[in-house]
Amino acid sequence: MREGKQVQLRSVVNAGISAQEIAFDIDGVVTDTMSSFLRIASEEYGLLGLKKENITSYWLDKCLDIPQTVVDEIVHRILEDPFGSGLTFHSGARETLQEISAVSTLRFVTARPLGGPIEEWLLTNLAVDADKLVVVATGNHAAKGGILREMGVRYFVEDHLGTCIDLHAMGINAIVFDQPWNRGDDTCVRVRSWGELASMIHLE
Ligand SMILES: [Mg+2]
Known part of the structure; x- marks a missing residue:
């Protein structure tokens, strides 16, 4: 059906x-948005080697080995400041x-x-x-x-x-x-x- x-x-x-x-x-x-997230994670938190293809869950903490506090900080920044976070x-x-x-x-x-x-x-x-x-x-x-x-x-x-x-x-x-x-x-x-x-x- x-x-x-x-x-x-x-x-x-x-x-x-x-x-x-x-x-x-x-x-x-x-x-x-995910590319902005990964770029900030890499450039500002030194979290290298993360790729969009690795994001197999909508919930980032379930698929990336990143501290939840870092996820929250980057997400907060993208929400508050789309210009500064380089959204494309x-x-x-x-x-x-x-x-x-x-x-x-x-x-x-x-x-x-x-x-x-x-x-x-x-x-x-x-x-x-x-x-x-x-x-x-x-x-x-x-x-x-x-x-x-x-x-x-x-x-x-x-x-x-x-x-x-x-x-x-x-x-x-x-x-x-x-x-x-x-x-x-x-x-x-x-x-x-x-x-x-x-x-x-x-x-x-
Ligand atoms: Mg969406």
């Missing part, structure tokens, strides 16, 4: 998603989001506890007007579904597998943005690049 639903969603997705009905998680989807876009994200912004408001729903710093980073780096961009910071993953429903969002791109599965169960079409930490489950449609994602979205 689940496979049937997956096939059904795949065909809907292939037919095209309206720019008006899609929203995005930020970290691990729009931004290459995933390849193609900036261009695709700018194209969407020409026809629709950009909607982002993040589990970050604080929306302000990342909203400012997005506004600056996407160079879009403030009224074309909405960031909702829920503070936790479980709150995303309710927010997306309120926003009327039908498709959501997310890298946290558990959230994708929960949204799927709520009838929201979660699209997994492929990352080393979210593999091994095919409940939801999976995309591997922003190019692939862009090809699914109607810009009208």
Whole structure:
């Protein structure tokens, strides 16, 4: 039954998603947050040799041999200061989001506890007007579904597998943005690049 639903969603997705009905998680989807994390760990904490491919769990303490206090410090810094922590876009994200912004408001729903710093980073780096961009910071993953429903969002791109599965169960079409930490489950449609994602979205 689940496979049937997956096939059904795949065909809907292939037919095209309206720019008006899609929203995005930020970290691990729009931004290459893990690369910033690993760069800070290497340059400022001397933790060399950590690779993105080694991050096989969303929860860093489960897959990296780094003290929890260091994980917390780096994560805190990325949350508070996206500019200073050298956050970058995933390849193609900036261009695709700018194209969407020409026809629709950009909607982002993040589990970050604080929306302000990342909203400012997005506004600056996407160079879009403030009224074309909405960031909702829920503070936790479980709150995303309710927010997306309120926003009327039908498709959501997310890298946290558990959230994708929960949204799927709520009838929201979660699209997994492929990352080393979210593999091994095919409940939801999976995309591997922003190019692939862009090809699914109607810009009208
Ligand atoms: Mg994420």
